[in-house]
Amino acid sequence: MRVTLADIARSLGVSESTVSRALNDNPRVSRQTRMRVKAAAEEMGYIRDEIAKCLRVRQTEVLGFITGGFTSSYPNDILQGVETTASRMGYSVIVGTSRADPQVERRLITAFLGRKVDGIVVSPVVSDENVDLYNWLLARGFPIIFVDRHLPEVKCSYITTDNYKGALLGVLHLIDQGYRRIVCLAGTEAHCFEVQERVRGYTDALDQHGLSYRYIQGDQSIDECPTHVFYGYHYTLNLLKSAEMPDAIFAINDEIALGALRACVEAGLRVPEDIGIIGFDNVMLDAYLPISLSSIHQPKSEMGIAAANWVISAAKGPHYDVIEQLLTPTLVVRESTLRKGLNQSR
Amino acid sequence: MRVTLADIARSLGVSESTVSRALNDNPRVSRQTRMRVKAAAEEMGYIRDEIAKCLRVRQTEVLGFITGGFTSSYPNDILQGVETTASRMGYSVIVGTSRADPQVERRLITAFLGRKVDGIVVSPVVSDENVDLYNWLLARGFPIIFVDRHLPEVKCSYITTDNYKGALLGVLHLIDQGYRRIVCLAGTEAHCFEVQERVRGYTDALDQHGLSYRYIQGDQSIDECPTHVFYGYHYTLNLLKSAEMPDAIFAINDEIALGALRACVEAGLRVPEDIGIIGFDNVMLDAYLPISLSSIHQPKSEMGIAAANWVISAAKGPHYDVIEQLLTPTLVVRESTLRKGLNQSR
DNA sequence: CTGAAAGCGCTAACAG
DNA sequence: CTGTTAGCGCTTTCAG
DSSP states (O other): OOOOHHHHHHHHTSOHHHHHHHHTTOTTSOHHHHHHHHHHHHHHTOOOOHHHHHHHHSOOOEEEEEESOSSSHHHHHHHHHHHHHHHHTTOEEEEEEOTTOHHHHHHHHHHHHHTTOSEEEEOOOSSSTTHHHHHHHHHTTOOEEEESOOOTTSOOEEEEEOHHHHHHHHHHHHHHTTOOSEEEEOGGGTTSHHHHHHHHHHHHHHHHTTOOOOEEEOOTTGGGOSSHHHHHHHHHHHHHHSSSOOSEEEESSHHHHHHHHHHHHHTTOOTTTTOEEEEEEOOGGGGGSSSOOEEEEOOHHHHHHHHHHHHHHHHHSSSOOOOEEEEOOEEEOOGGGOOSOGGGOO | OOOOHHHHHHHHTSOHHHHHHHHTTOTTSOHHHHHHHHHHHHHHTOOOOHHHHHHHHSOOOEEEEEESOSSSHHHHHHHHHHHHHHHHTTOEEEEEEOTTOHHHHHHHHHHHHHTTOSEEEEOOOSSSTTHHHHHHHHHTTOOEEEESOOOTTSOOEEEEEOHHHHHHHHHHHHHHTTOOSEEEEOGGGTTSHHHHHHHHHHHHHHHHTTOOOOEEEOOTTGGGOSSHHHHHHHHHHHHHHSSSOOSEEEESSHHHHHHHHHHHHHTTOOTTTTOEEEEEEOOGGGGGSSSOOEEEEOOHHHHHHHHHHHHHHHHHSSSOOOOEEEEOOEEEOOGGGOOSOGGGOO
16 A cells, blocks of 8 residues: 555665566566565565556456346356456456446446456447447457357357257257247347347247247337346236236246246246246256246356456457357256156156 | 547647646636547547556545355345446446455455555455454555444444344244244354344344244354355255254345245245245345245345445545444345234234 | 666646 | 646666
């Protein structure tokens, strides 16, 4: 907070540069003075001023992380991965929430640039409003990577799950369990590429089995739904009142699935006997719900870890490769879809 | 990324300081040149180098936030509050997870100091290992505040919930519902002051009604329990096998409560008829569980907001007041404890 | 192996 | 109202 290189130098009667070198383990300083300097630094409670260092070295060793918000478990799992690896590599991470607003996202990114972050990991807002900004960053070779979702209009590195495959897996499982009238709750961001992929998986699975019933609940009324859980709850209640009631629900994420589950229970339906429910993400709590929730597992923290690693090496290297990585999802079967008994389920 | 004050100055044929002043809305510059400068800056894509600025001004406008981890919903709600207010005040927040390890916590704090954060919001690890560090910071007048929990050995500002009152409320409610053999699942950090307060609320409630049955499950075996949910699940299964089976569970947080709920359901018990369960925190999902969970509401994001506000004003002001703030918890009754019907419940 | 000096980009005193 | 100058704390040539 107070003590600087100059202080140490003075107290030891050596020059500032020697102190700097010693502290950085520069071989051009004698072992003996290095020891002396380090001891003195330790003793005086010296903490290197990274700000000053950065001004010279042009590296802050800080990463930016931007996501929609920290209210649901999924982005936090990614953040946990990012933070852990960053920390292990001597980096810090500075966070921002875009609240799904492109303007806010833009502000955050420029704020981060002003703070001279070495790179950014972002789960982008689905909008074309910042495409120019992203392209500008890319053109300058700034290390940036999308996680969880990406913008097809931007040729930027990204790491997501193979959402198509995950959805296919999930819906095929429902069919395998004898469900026939399967509805898809696409959530409040149905226009997102990754969500579309899941919807595509849904329809393809139905097609493979020649099932004609299909119902995709999109995001017409985003305003009415403050949270995903409420979305699932609300629209499921509606669906259950409709003439052609579904016998299974494929929810685009676990929060929506939870809301749907709640609605079914309230309506007096038995899960999985009367209606099956499967989610997406496989968040930790799924396994502990009173009716445990089947889901498609996404490697969330792995996503964060991989993203952090990529950004850090991109920041270090003189140049970087653009990667487009799809992690493999897996089907996790639990009570909410298992009506045939485990032995028959696959 | 590239363009500096000097560039703008050169292109406009004015001095660097004029540009700086204009950009900072210093009244000592003519309206006209201010406009010209701002236009040029905008045009050239200037982004102020906060690093360089900080080196002069000694203010980064960055806050540090440290918590155990981002895996459970509770700390994330606090972070959301911190981030939102910070952002609104033009601050950024840099995060770190201590993973309940005092050493890591110490490293994070010094890293943050090196990065010259203006203040730190921390949910401290329960340990006396860093007491000296905290006292050292306090002695230097560094803005730091504890959230969610505090260390009684350190005279540092803190914001928590009135945990005693919350627990009292919850357990009295259980008694009111006719439960008599109430167990307390204290979790893996029973030695934490705030947890102790909840335990005190538990015992006092029992005392008030002359109930002799009490059982406090502490943290003997932290190693076996990777997560809180598992803790709740695991120990509840044990309890249900014991001779003097409880008829209600007071869990120290909602994750433990969820684990307990799951265990009860698996054991074939009806909730709330056979056994009542109440948690603590009132996380968003509680209301949507298939059996919705009663809980003690903690104002989580308010906690984050208040903490961020305090730190920011402490960082700005020449001096600050130490505050010890207890937010008021409220009882939220849901299905998991309501066996008498709503009308009789209070 | 060590020291002197320059400079990163910005702001703030001090002149004019 | 505007320009000149110095300096924040550090690293890094360049000399010795």
